[in-house]
Amino acid sequence: MSTAVIVNTKTCFHCGKQGSVVVSGEGYLKWTAGAFVQEAFPELDKEMREQLISGTHPDCWIAMFGDGHDE
Secondary structure (H helix, E strand, O other), rough: OOOEEEEEEEOOOOOOOOOEEEHHHHHHHHHHOOHHHHOOOOOHHHHHHHHHHHHOOHHHHHHHHHHOOOO
């Protein structure tokens, strides 16, 4: 059983608020040792991995860039 770690993310460019993401302890160790976020946290969806990288919350990403579906 892996221990969970709460990672406080950077301030979001869109809303100006900081967020957090819960990750596995094993993945956190890999990430802090230099692994790419997608290799360290394959269980996270791309939105949560992006928040770890840039601090951008999933809802803020959609507000800025849309949801990727043509209207």
